[in-house]
Amino acid sequence: MFRQPHLLGIEPLHPLEITEILDLADTYAESARAGERPHRPLQGLTQVNMFFENSTRTQASFEIAGKRLGADVMSMAMQTSSVKKGETLIDTAMTLNAMRPDLLVVRHPQSGAVDLLAQKVDCAVLNAGDGRHEHPTQALLDALTIRREKGRLHRLTIAICGDIAHSRVARSNLILLGKMENRVRLVGPPTLMPAGVADLGVEVTDDMEEGLRDADVVMMLRLQRERMDGAFIPSEREYYHRFGLDAAKLTHAKPDAIVMHPGPMNRGVEIDGTLADDINRSVIQEQVEMGVAVRMAAMELLARNRAG
Amino acid sequence: MSTLFTDARLIDPVSGEERRGDLRIEDGRITAPGPAAQVVECGGKCLAPGLVDWGVKVGEPGERHKESFRSAGQAAARGGVTTMVCRPDTQPPIDSPEILAQARSHAEEAPVRVHHMAALTKARSGGEMTEIGFLLDAGALAFTDGVRVVRDARILSRCLTYARSLGALVVAHPQEPSLTAGTCVTSGKFATLRGLSGVSPMAERMGLERDLALVEMTGVRYHADQITCAAGLPALRAAKAAGLDVTAGTSIHHLTLNALDVADYRTFFKLTPPLRDEDDRLAAIEAVADGTIDVIASFHTPQDEESKRLPFEAAAPGAVGLETLLPAAMRLYHGGHLSLPQIWRAMSTNPAQRLGLEGGTLEEGAPADLVLFDPDAPFVLDRWTLASKAKNTPFDGARMEGRVLGTWVGGRRVFGE
Numbered sequence: 001m002f003r004q005p006h007l008l009g010i011e012p013l014h015p016l017e018i019t020e021i022l023d024l025a026d027t028y029a030e031s032a033r034a035g036e037r038p039h040r041p042l043q044g045l046t047q048v049n050m051f052f053e054n055s056t057r058t059q060a061s062f063e064i065a066g067k068r069l070g071a072d073v074m075s076m077a078m079q080t081s082s083v084k085k086g087e088t089l090i091d092t093a094m095t096l097n098a099m100r101p102d103l104l105v106v107r108h109p110q111s112g113a114v115d116l117l118a119q120k121v122d123c124a125v126l127n128a129g130d131g132r133h134e135h136p137t138q139a140l141l142d143a144l145t146i147r148r149e150k151g152r153l154h155r156l157t158i159a160i161c162g163d164i165a166h167s168r169v170a171r172s173n174l175i176l177l178g179k180m181e182n183r184v185r186l187v188g189p190p191t192l193m194p195a196g197v198a199d200l201g202v203e204v205t206d207d208m209e210e211g212l213r214d215a216d217v218v219m220m221l222r223l224q225r226e227r228m229d230g231a232f233i234p235s236e237r238e239y240y241h242r243f244g245l246d247a248a249k250l251t252h253a254k255p256d257a258i259v260m261h262p263g264p265m266n267r268g269v270e271i272d273g274t275l276a277d278d279i280n281r282s283v284i285q286e287q288v289e290m291g292v293a294v295r296m297a298a299m300e301l302l303a304r305n306r307a308g
Numbered sequence: 309m310s311t312l313f314t315d316a317r318l319i320d321p322v323s324g325e326e327r328r329g330d331l332r333i334e335d336g337r338i339t340a341p342g343p344a345a346q347v348v349e350c351g352g353k354c355l356a357p358g359l360v361d362w363g364v365k366v367g368e369p370g371e372r373h374k375e376s377f378r379s380a381g382q383a384a385a386r387g388g389v390t391t392m393v394c395r396p397d398t399q400p401p402i403d404s405p406e407i408l409a410q411a412r413s414h415a416e417e418a419p420v421r422v423h424h425m426a427a428l429t430k431a432r433s434g435g436e437m438t439e440i441g442f443l444l445d446a447g448a449l450a451f452t453d454g455v456r457v458v459r460d461a462r463i464l465s466r467c468l469t470y471a472r473s474l475g476a477l478v479v480a481h482p483q484e485p486s487l488t489a490g491t492c493v494t495s496g497k498f499a500t501l502r503g504l505s506g507v508s509p510m511a512e513r514m515g516l517e518r519d520l521a522l523v524e525m526t527g528v529r530y531h532a533d534q535i536t537c538a539a540g541l542p543a544l545r546a547a548k549a550a551g552l553d554v555t556a557g558t559s560i561h562h563l564t565l566n567a568l569d570v571a572d573y574r575t576f577f578k579l580t581p582p583l584r585d586e587d588d589r590l591a592a593i594e595a596v597a598d599g600t601i602d603v604i605a606s607f608h609t610p611q612d613e614e615s616k617r618l619p620f621e622a623a624a625p626g627a628v629g630l631e632t633l634l635p636a637a638m639r640l641y642h643g644g645h646l647s648l649p650q651i652w653r654a655m656s657t658n659p660a661q662r663l664g665l666e667g668g669t670l671e672e673g674a675p676a677d678l679v680l681f682d683p684d685a686p687f688v689l690d691r692w693t694l695a696s697k698a699k700n701t702p703f704d705g706a707r708m709e710g711r712v713l714g715t716w717v718g719g720r721r722v723f724g725e
Binding site: 011110115130132133168194195 | 498500506
């Protein structure tokens with residue numbers, strides 16, 4: 001079923017393709033918990049991680065995922081390499097392409113840059129985040145976490161809260177959750193809400209109480225201070241007061257609602273530290289665990305398609 | 309030397325009529341019908357005044373690798389453009405009589421007529437005004453900083469007041485620069501899905517309203533280069549109704565393409581201002597039809613391959629258009645939006661009149677600047693066949709209708725057999 005040559009975003013995926021990735025990822029998650037070593041379907045393949053933007057957790061997650069599947073993994077910190085010497089993205093891609101990697105994992109600060117790169121190389125490309133556009137493996141790992149916690153991935157009410165405007169995680173998530181027929185609410189101050197978002201089949205509100213009401217899942221986003229080029233909120237303390245998630249605001253959600261965060265967290269800005277650590281409500285650690293499983297599944301499926 | 313065009317479908321934008329008939333030219337001018345030394349059998353194809361393309365960027369001085377006067381002139385001839393009115397946003401900008409004289413001497417390489425606008429402020433930096441008087445004497449037709457906006461209203465008001473005293477025409481890019489900064493598409497659902505930073509069409513209205521207030525204050529002759537959305541139209545209509553000396557243009561790309569054409573980050577569709585929503589496109593066409601918008605131009609902006617082969621946000625804006633202006637405009641004709649005389653008024657008569665040029669008419673005594681074309685001839689555009697050095701057209705691979713068969717400048721044939 002999974003026919004894609006690349007994983008550039010959630011937008012091109014069919015719901016059945018999403019399900020196939022999640023099913024395979026689930027088996028990897030289970031075998032990891034059971035302490036089993038997986039067979040090595042990527043043995044002999046070369047995976048290159050190109051991160052044009054700083055990342056610790058995503059890069060580590062992709063590296064571990066590739067190594068568990070037997071791939072030879074190389075990570076390049078692009079900020080300190082030829083890019084500094086004025087080489088264009090396409091030239092970098094062509095150079096790398098000539099070395100014949102099998103899988104290319106790319107993060108880039110500009111929207112659409114990974115699509116552009118994928119047009120120029122022969123190997124499978126995985127988007128590890130491009131600008132404010134998409135971050136598909138994050139949405140997939142969130143989906144897997146929700147499915148394992150809630151037993152299903154449809155007809156759930158999911159509140160995505162905070163800095164929607166600067167978030168590629170929000171875009172990929174709202175597309176994925178919409179495709180799987182969930183009710184998605186976006187909650188945040190209007191200055192952090194992108195234009196036209198109400199036309200994307202989601203509910204939009206700037207009131208946390210209304211946004212969280214009867215939600216099954218509360219997904220908090222990081223306040224992306226590094227992407228802000230002006231005043232979007234008056235202060236972090238007012239933001240925390242109105243939009244930060246704490247135990248009191250969470251009472252409006254369903255009693256068994258789970259709390260998610262893509263990390264890294266700003267404790268005391270968008271989420272209360274104690275709540276983030278509450279193992280009865282927060283699934284943040286499980287999200288990280290599912291990240292490795294989902295990336296293993298995505299890379300294996302792409303490698304299979306490449307092998308034909 | 310005289311030539312008689314026989315059996316032509318004559319497009320007369322001044323009378324607003326089309327008629328089947330003959331047209332005679334002699335010594336570079338249109339004359340009364342009669343026998344001639346040479347006959348061009350038109351076979352019912354359209355004969356119209358040559359296009360006057362207002363706002364062409366040629367890479368001289370400074371970026372000759374992108375476009376020279378020779379290559380731009382050839383593209384113009386092939387596109388039925390008999391007069392190019394060039395922008396001063398060169399490197400260095402045309403902000404002194406000396407640089408203007410240099411550009412004018414190079415322009416002689418073009419097979420069509422070339423005129424120049426000069427910068428309104430030195431280095432187009434929005435600080436000090438240029439030598440408007442000297443530049444007028446040196447042949448500048450109008451004054452503009454291109455897509456750069458003079459942010460300081462006090463400085464702009466002084467420029468306008470000074471220009472007014474000399475009767476100079478000022479061309480402005482009506483956008484609020486603090487809103488457009490850092491954006492590359494029009495805001496909305498599409499921009500959000502693509503993760504691109506968008507600007508509201510309201511920035512155009514704000515820029516226009518500020519400028520019109522200063523026009524009312526100073527009485528200057530003013531032309532807004534590109535009006536591309538509905539938001540600014542009421543202010544423009546009100547200014548014209550109040551009798552201000554105001555005209556406005558728009559780009560052929562904004563009339564024939566919309567924001568969704570950017571699709572998967574296609575950088576050839578990155579323009580300044582960005583492509584608009586379909587509602588705005590239709591409103592702009594309507595405004596051309598009712599005369600609110602006076603001028604349609606190509607805003608020919610050559611960019612080399614390297615400056616377009618980049619992530620969308622980093623890519624250079626602009627599109628070439630001299631050669632595709634006429635076939636693209638035929639979309640508006642075939643779509644039933646505008647008649648041929650209406651199109652020719654906006655692409656020939658109005659720009660010529662506003663800039664004080666001869667042409668834009670088929671009347672006796674007018675210069676024999678003519679284009680013979682077949683409005684129905686279909687073709688698929690291949691960008692590598694364009695005469696421009698730069699090939700950045702958004703119409704690559706597009707199905708077009710309307711081919712230029714011949715172009716005459718001052719009675720001399722510059723394109724076609």
